[in-house]
Structures are given as structure tokens and as C-alpha cells.
Amino acid sequence: MNTRAIDMADAVVRRYKTRDPEEIISRRAIKLKDIRYCHDLLGYYTVILNCEYIGINTNCTNAQRVSAMAHELGHALFDRKHASSGQAFQDTYFYSLDNSKAERRANTFAAELLLADDAVLEPIGYYEYTADLKQLEANLPSRCASAYRAMKYQELLQEFQYAHSGLITLDEIARMNSIEKHFVDFKLNILADKGYQLPFLPELHNDFLKDSLKNCNGNEVTMD
The missing domain is CATH 1.10.12 (Lyase 2-enoyl-coa Hydratase; Chain  A, domain 2)
Structure with missing residues (x-):
């Protein structure tokens, strides 16, 4: 478990008193851009001339948009130095959690940011x-x-x-919180790592986001 990502997400919630990634992005003066002409890209994070940018595909659903913003915000908080070197976060191997420490960290941050513990513990x-x-x-x-x-x-x-x-199912918890279902699954694994004895624990596959990150035309898109 990436405790730094969890601690950072909790600190962000305390500081900004919200779990809404779009509001946090705005308050951190990160420029939010639309991705209009790239159907295979859900989102990106980059730094250009010391200005931070997060791009989100306009074709994605509201749940995808919220989830993508939270993920990219994780990159903004942990990976600015790397992005400042001219490398935008558009990792084509995003779907495998084993490939990138930065991606695993961004996913952990997003799941912890988007869902309070009780938002999952109570329904299950x-x-x-x-x-x-x-x-x-x-x-x-x-x-x-x-x-x-x-x-x-x-x-x-x-x-x-x-x-x-x-x-209640994981799908229903996700719909209640307007996020992607797989971040609920990811949060369950975080809760188990925190020491909660859960009544059930879905297995988190390496490609846990692969089946959901699709734009409205049915094309697969990456989170970064």
C-alpha cells in the first residue's frame, strides 16, 4: 500500500474541505483543458513553462471525468518534477498496475480522495x-x-x-459517488491494507480499469 498517496489524499481533503477533484484543481491554479480530437486519450497531466495543465476528454462520462481528474491530480501532486522535464503523463502501459510506480500511486491517491472510508464501509x-x-x-x-x-x-x-x-453492489456505490466502479474496488483493498476486517474483498486485477475507460464511441482510452 502506498501510504504516502493515502496520507496526501487525506491531507488534501482536510485542507480544501472537499473531495471534488475539479474544485481542488481550480484552487491549486492548475489549468483544466478539454481534449477534443484524440479519441484514445482520457486524460493527461503536464507542465509547460512552469504552468500545470490537466486535460480531460470531452467524450467521457461524468464518472470517468471525475475519476480521471482525481488520477491526474495525483500526478500533479507527486510527479510535477518529472512532468516539468517535458514528459506528459500519457503512459500506454497504464492498464497494468505493475508497470509504473507513478500510476499505482496516482490510482491510490484517487481512490482515497474520492471515497471516504465510511462511503464504502457502511454500504457493505x-x-x-x-x-x-x-x-x-x-x-x-x-x-x-x-x-x-x-x-x-x-x-x-x-x-x-x-x-x-x-x-448494495460496488456498481451502486460507484453510481452514488459518481465515480468509476473500479475505484470502489481499489478503495476496498486500501481499507483491507489499513487493517479493516471486511465482509468481502474483491480481487484487484492488474487491468482493473481496462474494461471501463472507454469514450462514448466505444474506443478504449488511457487514463494518462
Whole structure:
């Protein structure tokens, strides 16, 4: 987990008292530009003559726009020196999280910026699950084998998932927050790394954004 990116996102929220990346971009005097004639590019970040620019494709949906701005804002906060050297962030290998430390960091920053912990914990039933865990632990024998304890935890998890199969989906959480679904998945992994015992944890694939970053014409576009 990139703790610097998480700490930076939390600091930005405290400073600007908002999770809206467009407002933060404006208040940081970063120039926001439209991308109109490049269908395979969702967004970019660059620095020209000491002026910062973020470009967003005009064809993207509102959720894509918000998610892209948050991602590019992450580059602005961490990668200005690199961008100042004349290298715009347009990495063609963005879809693989293994390829670039800068991209992984920007994704972590964006997920933490866009979603407060409770924006995900409450809808997935985390607090109800935690209460059930506490009750289980209170009823376990004081000296029981670790294998038995692990078995009871697994049974509780399965029972909770079965009983709460109708809980809100990641798609619904994303729609409620007007962001891309995969940043909800990414946030779940961040929460798990923070130490939360979650009732479920989707697997974060390396190409977790590949299926969603498409413009309105159906062409795949990159985040950078």
C-alpha cells in the first residue's frame, strides 16, 4: 500500500474541505483543458513553462471525468518534477498496475480522495459484520485452537455473506459517488491494507480499469 498517496489524499481533503477533484484543481491554479480530437486519450497531466495543465476528454462520462481528474491530480501532486522535464503523463502501459510506480500511486491517491472510508464501509455492512465478530469472539472458549478459531471466523463470514447477499453492489456505490466502479474496488483493498476486517474483498486485477475507460464511441482510452 502506498501510504504516502493515502496520507496526501487525506491531507488534501482536510485542507480544501472537499473531495471534488475539479474544485481542488481550480484552487491549486492548475489549468483544466478539454481534449477534443484524440479519441484514445482520457486524460493527461503536464507542465509547460512552469504552468500545470490537466486535460480531460470531452467524450467521457461524468464518472470517468471525475475519476480521471482525481488520477491526474495525483500526478500533479507527486510527479510535477518529472512532468516539468517535458514528459506528459500519457503512459500506454497504464492498464497494468505493475508497470509504473507513478500510476499505482496516482490510482491510490484517487481512490482515497474520492471515497471516504465510511462511503464504502457502511454500504457493505462492515459495522454489522464487526458486531457479529465481537459476539463470536466473546463466545469462543478462552483457550481454543487457532484452527478452530479460524474455522469459526470462516463460518461467520460465509453466513454473513449469505444473509446479506442483497447488500448494495460496488456498481451502486460507484453510481452514488459518481465515480468509476473500479475505484470502489481499489478503495476496498486500501481499507483491507489499513487493517479493516471486511465482509468481502474483491480481487484487484492488474487491468482493473481496462474494461471501463472507454469514450462514448466505444474506443478504449488511457487514463494518462
